[in-house]
Amino acid sequence: MSKKLFIETLGCAMNVRDSEHMIAELSAREGYELTDNAKEADLILINTCSVREKPVHKLFSELGGFNKIKKEGAKIGVCGCTASHLGKEIIKKAPYVNFVLGARNVSKIGEVIHRDKAVEIDIDFDESQFAFKDFRSSPYKAYINISIGCDKQCTFCIVPKTRGDEISIPADLIVAETRKAAESGAKEVFLLGQNVNNYGRRFSGEHEKINFTELLRRVSAVEGIERIRFTSPHPLHMDDEFIEEFARNPKICKSMHMPLQSGSTEILKAMKRGYGKEWFLNRAAKLREMVPDVSISTDIIVAFPGESDQDYEDTLDVMRQVRFEQIFSFKYSPRPLTEAEKMTDTVDPEIASERLSRLQAYQDTILDEITATYRGREFDVYFEELRSDGYAAGRTDNNITVKVKGSEELLGTIRRVKITEVSRLVQYGEIVA
Numbered sequence: 459m460s461k462k463l464f465i466e467t468l469g470c471a472m473n474v475r476d477s478e479h480m481i482a483e484l485s486a487r488e489g490y491e492l493t494d495n496a497k498e499a500d501l502i503l504i505n506t507c508s509v510r511e512k513p514v515h516k517l518f519s520e521l522g523g524f525n526k527i528k529k530e531g532a533k534i535g536v537c538g539c540t541a542s543h544l545g546k547e548i549i550k551k552a553p554y555v556n557f558v559l560g561a562r563n564v565s566k567i568g569e570v571i572h573r574d575k576a577v578e579i580d581i582d583f584d585e586s587q588f589a590f591k592d593f594r595s596s597p598y599k600a601y602i603n604i605s606i607g608c609d610k611q612c613t614f615c616i617v618p619k620t621r622g623d624e625i626s627i628p629a630d631l632i633v634a635e636t637r638k639a640a641e642s643g644a645k646e647v648f649l650l651g652q653n654v655n656n657y658g659r660r661f662s663g664e665h666e667k668i669n670f671t672e673l674l675r676r677v678s679a680v681e682g683i684e685r686i687r688f689t690s691p692h693p694l695h696m697d698d699e700f701i702e703e704f705a706r707n708p709k710i711c712k713s714m715h716m717p718l719q720s721g722s723t724e725i726l727k728a729m730k731r732g733y734g735k736e737w738f739l740n741r742a743a744k745l746r747e748m749v750p751d752v753s754i755s756t757d758i759i760v761a762f763p764g765e766s767d768q769d770y771e772d773t774l775d776v777m778r779q780v781r782f783e784q785i786f787s788f789k790y791s792p793r794p795l796t797e798a799e800k801m802t803d804t805v806d807p808e809i810a811s812e813r814l815s816r817l818q819a820y821q822d823t824i825l826d827e828i829t830a831t832y833r834g835r836e837f838d839v840y841f842e843e844l845r846s847d848g849y850a851a852g853r854t855d856n857n858i859t860v861k862v863k864g865s866e867e868l869l870g871t872i873r874r875v876k877i878t879e880v881s882r883l884v885q886y887g888e889i890v891a
């Protein structure tokens with residue numbers, strides 16, 4: 459009988475891809491099969507995220523829960539960013555954990571499972587050219603890493619300490635992965651990196667040095683690929699050449715994630731983001747002008763240390779001017795190993811909560827106005843998922859989630875859909891062609 463693997467993935471798309479890599483390695487080399495029941499697993503992995511405080515706090519209670527229900531002899535491994543920053547502390551606090559594997563050491567999974575109490579968290583480890591076995595959680599969409607690590611030093615962010623310095627994956631490997639994905643039937647690729655439009659900054663070894671715009675051109679030349687998405691670009695590196703390629707290339711999906719973090723130039727300085735309010739507004743305006751149907755999403759942190767009422771109003775002002783289609787907003791929480799952790803001019807927690815709720819309510823009003831304009835319009839939707847309520851779900855080119863009544867034959871197809879019912883999160887429609 460084959461061994462069973464249960465894996466829980468928290469956090470960002472990079473973690474989703476890391477989990478896919480671990481599943482592939484474990485199934486090809488060790489014969490593991492996936493299960494969604496932790497009780498019957500021979501190996502339980504938690505692929506952790508440390509960007510926010512909450513999931514880290516939850517880790518130990520979750521581990522305790524898994525330890526109680528796991529079958530005799532089953533192993534537990536902690537992987538990902540929290541593994542990188544807590545390292546052996548995890549085994550000290552939860553001695554039943556069998557190994558700890560950092561976010562930069564995913565390729566060692568086949569080896570660490572055989573070393574009890576192994577802690578592999580080397581953030582200088584270079585796996586940029588490691589040939590992972592193949593596994594995709596969706597046959598319709600392929601996640602492809604284009605770089606690992608991050609060279610920025612944003613003062614609130616722990617990622618450079620958990621994923622190490624930035625290294626770009628050679629372009630020929632990325633194009634080869636894209637071809638493989640197209641041959642296996644995926645129409646969409648999702649290029650991943652902490653800072654994708656900084657691509658080409660550093661390679662390990664001698665490789666052709668191209669930038670992200672050129673990489674996009676090469677990926678879009680792969681036959682069979684109809685849609686290209688990427689995350690996350692950095693507003694600082696959104697030069698004209700990049701925006702023009704984004705606008706001109708029909709295979710690039712017209713949705714852009716532009717992590718704002720704060721609308722105040724002063725706070726952006728304290729965050730060491732490398733751009734100010736005016737630059738951000740200028741780039742967003744250029745995008746809206748060149749791609750009228752673009753949808754722009756963003757990340758916002760409220761109540762960063764030192765944030766005054768005026769700084770906060772600047773953030774609302776950027777929201778008013780850009781009218782984001784989606785925001786991911788959070789109250790600032792200090793992360794270990796970051797510069798901001800030592801900042802003392804913290805914002806009163808009550809004020810922080812009030813700012814966050816007000817900002818989210820404001821976004822809701824913007825979103826209601828935006829989604830109201832979708833009613834009656836037609837979009838091309840790529841269907842990727844069958845929901846239990848009898849609906850098939852997919853995304854438009856500009857990242858609107860659309861559901862229609864339908865079954866399996868819709869999956870993997872791009873169909874014309876007329877929107878009949880709108881809401882903040884999902885739009886409903888009917889197929890017209």
Ligand code: SF4
Pocket residue numbers: 608609610611612615616617618652653692
């Ligand atoms: S760009 Fe800044 S926020 Fe993004 S991963 Fe790098 S350090 Fe963190």
